[in-house]
Amino acid sequence: xxxxxxxxxxxxxxxxxxxxxxxxxxxxxxxxxxxxxxxxxxxxxxxxxxxxxxxxxxxxxxxxxxxxxxxxxxxxxxxxxxxxxxxxxxxxxxxxxxxxxxxxxxxxxxxxxxxxxxxxxxxxxxxxxxxxxxxxxxxxxxxxxxxxxxxxxxxx
Numbered sequence: 001x002x003x004x005x006x007x008x009x010x011x012x013x014x015x016x017x018x019x020x021x022x023x024x025x026x027x028x029x030x031x032x033x034x035x036x037x038x039x040x041x042x043x044x045x046x047x048x049x050x051x052x053x054x055x056x057x058x059x060x061x062x063x064x065x066x067x068x069x070x071x072x073x074x075x076x077x078x079x080x081x082x083x084x085x086x087x088x089x090x091x092x093x094x095x096x097x098x099x100x101x102x103x104x105x106x107x108x109x110x111x112x113x114x115x116x117x118x119x120x121x122x123x124x125x126x127x128x129x130x131x132x133x134x135x136x137x138x139x140x141x142x143x144x145x146x147x148x149x150x151x152x153x154x155x156x
Contacts, residue, residue: 038087056099
């Protein structure tokens with residue numbers, strides 16, 4: 001049972017709860033055999049996030065959008081696109097014009113990144129990470145109840 005009063009209410013609690021749930025699912029199954037596991041850098045995540053919101057897009061459209069929110073030069077963005085294509089994280093649709101689109105879902109990338117993080121920081125133990133996050137994060141009464149429900153379902 002989750003001890004009452006361990007944490008307090010807070011604005012970032014929903015993200016924590018979602019991340020805790022996602023990470024707990026990792027311990028059961030890392031990645032389905034049909035899904036790719038690709039390590040994506042922080043910079044590449046920004047490209048992927050843009051493409052998950054809107055795709056397919058040409059390199060020019062991606063460059064224009066990312067230059068508006070970053071200090072990257074066009075060549076940097078194109079290099080990152082090339083890297084992501086080589087890694088298999090994005091694919092090119094060509095109908096006379098090269099358009100980029102994600103080849104991986106956001107969830108598949110999260111699974112890989114979460115597993116890497118848990119391995120590196122928490123010695124491969126998702127429960128240690130969850131306990132740490134719960135202790136360090138303020139949660140609302142509703143979120144505490146949701147955590148209790150998840151834990152109760154895990155016991156069954």
